[in-house]
Amino acid sequence: MATSILSGLPSEWALVKRHPSEKIFGVQLAGGFADTMSKAAQIVTENMEVDFIDVNLGCPLDAVNDKGGGCTLFNRTNRLVQVVKSMSQVLRDTPLTLKLRYGLKEGQHTAHNVIKRLVDDCPPQLLTLHPRSKGQRYTKSAEWDYVPKCAEATQGITPLWACGDVLSYEDYYTRLETYPISGVMIGRGALIKPWLFTEIQERRYWDITATERLDIVQNFVNFGLEHWGSDDPGVETTRRFLLEWLSFTYRYVPVGLLEVLPQMINQKPPLYRGRFIYLSLCASWALGSVATND
Structure with a gap:
């Protein structure tokens, strides 16, 4: 303003x-x-x-x-x-x-x-x-x-x-x-899938993994803390912008779930289990076992 x-x-x-x-x-x-x-x-x-x-x-x-x-x-x-x-x-x-x-x-x-x-x-x-x-x-x-x-x-x-x-x-x-x-x-396309510009430059669809997407989120947070500081106000500001951005990223539908390419911007994904969900469950079970043994 x-x-x-x-x-x-x-x-x-x-x-x-x-x-x-x-x-x-x-x-x-x-x-x-x-x-x-x-x-x-x-x-x-x-x-x-x-x-x-x-x-x-x-x-x-x-x-x-x-x-x-x-x-x-x-x-x-x-x-x-x-x-x-x-x-x-x-x-x-x-x-x-x-x-x-x-x-x-x-x-x-x-x-x-x-x-x-x-x-x-x-x-x-x-x-x-x-x-x-x-x-x-x-x-x-x-x-x-x-x-x-x-x-x-x-x-x-x-x-x-x-x-x-x-x-x-x-x-x-x-x-x-x-x-x-x-x-x-x-505009929104870059917020939903920031790797869109790589796809445009290379003229291809990138079936990006959940780990790679999480790395992008981590970079976003690090940039925010660098920009606004790592004190309480800086963390809160970074968190506010992160939550706003995540309200767009959740709309991304992984390439493997699409019946027809490309994804339409208002298209919602069907009910599915992510490719890393079992790995996450195993990790949760292992942590729970460790806590019980301790």
Whole structure:
């Protein structure tokens, strides 16, 4: 939130701190007014190491929209133009990008009008479309058929990316080859299976084991403790983000359980026993035996 950055809120400033392992790092700002958004963008770029600044026009949460940001700013085109113009003036060489949904209500597609207005008055360096409405949140499938109309609205001036329901290398390359877009953004897919980018690069499905997935969780925790500290506040912050992330990872369906590839992003796994469940039972039994003998 731009206002939280300007007020110096430590928890918000922790989010814009770049880790040495991050090759590309951008900061997405949410807000509804030109003065606060431009000041926040200037402060972040002058004090942090960032590759680009993104304007959040797609967040459906009331906490963001009530402050004029997210989808609310998307729906106020005149104010949005002011925000983009002001931010562009202070950012100078730092690219400015925007991510937006297709509209406020399901079936009411207005993003192409907003895109055309932006391109005519103050074209950003990149636009990303999430073809769902504010009301949909993440329910139902993303409406990729609407992407070409938005691509036409860019008039070839601003590159257009799109996102929504990409969870496999097939999803990625099919959308990139089928639709008139310059790139594909991945959101929930990266949270559900962080190894997705390896699959895309190598064009294959990775039947990753439970042990390998647990190693990824361990790395996540270690990074969190390194970032926020290993004292009580650091542990609690790391735990909070870990639990939020795990609310996505549990949706992963192992490749061996799928009847048809690829997995759909809203697909739920059938009832099954994991390949390591008997090993876990044996370990539990052994520990119980040791405790009894002692």
